[in-house]
Amino acid sequence: MALTSIKLTEGGEFKINTHLTLGALRNAQIKGLLNKDFISGVIKTSMGNEIGFDSLPMDDILLMDLAYICYTMENKNPLSIDEFLEVADLNFQDLTEIYTEVLTNLITKPGKMPGDFKKATPKQASNGKKKKHRR
DSSP: OOOOEEEBTTSOEEEOOOOOOHHHHHHHHHTTSSOHHHHHHHHHHHTTOSSOGGGSOOOHHHHHHHHHHHHHHHOSSOOOHHHHHHHBOOOHHHHHHHHHHHHHHHHSOSSOHHHHHHHHSOOOOOOSOOOOOOO
16 A cells, blocks of 8 residues: 555644656755665666665665655645654654655556557558468
């Protein structure tokens, strides 16, 4: 079940969106929330599994930054990261769930690619005659 909100320490909740775009990751990198190694690792993993998930960086700062980025994706006038961290009731279980969902959403494509490709490929027209095998 996808995590769609983060609880607040004073009650209530913030909506979050774990479907991050590469543009959102790039903006976060420019703001200093993510480092280039994380984005490069995600791209390499999604382009052919050159590295495994266990090789991607994961530390407490990255987890909190990803939660904040997910929060900013869903809120038009977000708090600063410091304000967010003060009022958000974050625990490591929620943070790792957000991390996993972000990676899953970035790396896996919706749909069933081989089946979708087969359906989208036009069949060759046939004149009704069987081809003769040449020897």
